Amino acid sequence: MDITLLLLLFASCAAVYGKPNVLFFVSDDMRQQLGCYYGPDFPAPVHPKMHTPHLDELASKSLLLKKAYVQQSVCNPSRSSTLTSRRPDTTHVYSSEHYFRKVGGDFVTIPQFFKNNGYTSIGLGKIFHPGPVASGDDDPVSWSLPYYHAPNEQHWKNKKHGSWKAVSKKMREEKELPDIQIAQKAKSVLQQLTNASKPFFLAVGFHKPHLPFIFPEEFLDLYPAKEIRLPDNPYAPTEMPSIAWHRYDGIAAYPDMKGLNITGDINSTIPDFKTLELRRAYYSAISYTDYLIGYVVDELKRLGLDKNTIISFWGDHGWQLGEHGEWSKQTNFELATHAPMMVHIPGVTDKGIVTEHITEYVDLFPTLVEAAGFPSLPVCPRDSSNVTLCTEGESLMPLVLSNSSKDWKDVAFSQFPRSHQKIGSVMGYTMRTPSFRYTEWVKFSNEPKFEPDWNALHGVELYDHRTDPEENHSRAHDASYKSIREMLSRQLRAGWRGARGI
Template sequence: MTKTFVLALCCLSFFLLFSCKGPAAEKKPYNVLFIAIDDLRPELGVYGNDIIQTPNLDAIGLQGTLFENHYVQVPTCGASRCSILTGLWPRSRQHLQNSAIEQFMSNEPERERPESFVHHFKRNGYYTVGIGKISHSVDGLWYGYEESPEGAKMEMPHSWDEMLFDPGKWETGWNAFFGYADGSNRQGKNKQVKPYEAGEVDDLGYPDGLSTQLAVRKLKELSDKDQPFFMGLGLFKPHLPFTAPKKYWDLYDREDIPLSPFPELPENVHPNSLQESGEFNSYQLGEEKAGLDQKLTDDYARKLRHAYYAAVSYSDALVGKVLETLESEGLADNTIIVVWGDHGWHLGDHRIWGKHTNFEMALRSPLLIKVPGMIPRRIGTEMPVSSIDLYPTLMELTGIPVDFPLDGQSLVPLITAGEDGARAAQAFSYFRNGISMRTQRYRLVKYFREAEPTIELYDHQNDPMETVNVAAEHPEIVAQLMPLLEKGNTGLYADSSN
């Protein structure tokens, strides 16, 4: 080979390299897929449960950043969603109610401050699509459980380019939310229903299957757009009733499903800190009623936990269909995926079947964030984080400025480096006239009520199930932690009424 030929070949290669490459291509903005799963506690394989079958959620956790100790701000659906969407702690007792979004967003004109992080995405060039339960209402409309949605106001009127929901045979959103496989629903049957069902149907036989079908179709449409998108997909299950196609029940041998490790009342705690499982008992054909006076039988408790596991596996399978679509449409490499449980749930723990307490079981939920190109991380129990941290996190990841105050703190340093020296190890939550603060080791709760004790302290190093309030035994620890707890006192209990 002559030197002249080699030189010519090099010149040709140089020309082809730079003529084909052209100007440096601009990096496309990230898309965002936000998956909200109702009443999902950290009962996933990736969180250490070796019996439950959740391969798709586990994959997100293994490929992204998993937060071991993530805490919601309020352990009830609407109020928890209000906090994460606004990035703010609750400021009033109305912010602790399921109607929080309706009260503070539905009737409001568009203002300089966006109503939600979805609204902020929309203002910054994103096409925003909501499917299912993202705010409190299951279809984004404000109407009562037994009312017609016709003419109803949007819960978040300025946030969505599209808000989609297919009620199917249930006809309305709330009927679908409390629906059974035959098209009936809890309110239509005047609560004469069971709190569980193994339906002889396929994945489209329950409303979440229809929502996932909508999400798959919409992702295929969005893949053809040049505009970045934010999609919110809200799955109902495992919210009561614990319904799922029978094939997900069949994944389990019931005898393998563990009972609660602590089904008894905690010590040194007033009953006002607990609750009587009223939501669960509203399913009036259940075999047994739950209450603080006695625990359910082991057989019935295991049956209910089986139902919960089946409902979680159903949601997991639906998430898998969405992940498959992201891959097939070429969206996976440029889409941030967030999986969030809107609060935890007592599965018989402390004799409670439900949320609505300031205990770990009601406040801790999964948070998984997968960012393309980021190495997988597991943020351990030494660093508790909060739902309100998601707003600034998503804005930092997508490069969208925020020129208004938020109570949350970006999780990006934890996602990128696994540590954040500027972050305090504490998370605040609010309910039942109380403020709860979780640190690396302790949970401190201060109640604004007459019923004693009003201070509760749990040592998670020695008592991870929060079985004994040790505040009276360790006043020095309470005194040390109380100034930190007061930083989370937003004044919502200023009147200190019961």
């Protein structure tokens, strides 16, 4: 299908239905542990069969991005970047303590764009990182109606429940799980919007599988304990610089982890019995989230809204479940930066399109804009602090077209900050190509410059995905990789603009 024909198709759909609605799903801490990712893009070589029928069905009717990479592997920076289509060095959001409108600029977000263009924009659950510090309490300017948080959210976030819990039906009757409340709210909102005169943008953010891994007990039955396996690489990569390591102290704070001698040090990890427990619980939490997405999509279909509703789904970053001995996210490894994303465009992707092209989360905003029939977003200038609407990504629409993907980019850029007692602020810039992951840890100047000092290098990593897809051996100091390292270093330092020739 060529671009002219596609645009004609969009125009004809708009003439029949009007502007398409958008159903915008987000999941927290979900790596690509879905059935539709089985194969080389699945996050681990040892696993039980995953039970994710609803997301697998959605993927079969979507542009499924097998190699989508976040711009920073932790909640607030990743969401701020994705929702504004700007990278962390533009949003200046590197932690949960910064709100992009205060430190980066007054940038238009995805829901705000649709609101500004005649849509009713509604937010439920976790879309922006919540709270007054991270998002001004869910970025009010992005929404047409008051924001919705589940009433029971704080109860089930309490660490007293432990790192995971399979919740009985009786306990749920006393205090329902918040993600179920969010799904039920989404269902009622869809019913109210059925005959609305304006198109809608409905954002539904589920908290799971974020810690603590809490889910209805029946989902545990999908993963018999005897089928769960330990990761095959519970050790740090050889030749890994210490600055690359994340000391996983967050998971150690749960009461059921006490007494397990969890230090978070390099080449330490959680005891085997607890690792198996946590992996089983994480899989169960993913299947629980899958069920909730199916619950909402089924209501969309029942109401007859599916024929004119774009559906996107993404997890805000990956997660490490004991691989490399690591837990949580907060690294530049493949498992932390690689996450699931798919976009369903009715009448266009119905037969399913699977791409192995490398894509980035900053690509989602311009994609939804074009899929909804709006003009393309302009590329951001080098200093876009005073530019309200632009993109540092690329629309994924060429990947929908069979004859337009040959010129697609072949590199994704991510980053993660570290604070070193002696060095000060360090930024790990990482780049994923089809064959390699290359990372440089450099001195970083925070406010007001927000820029790296490439001459102050504090660690280098080079992983060859052709022979080492689990990133177990850094080749940065291997003499046989000298020319490859030099080439990748030049490319990394040129950044995304250099990769696009702009």
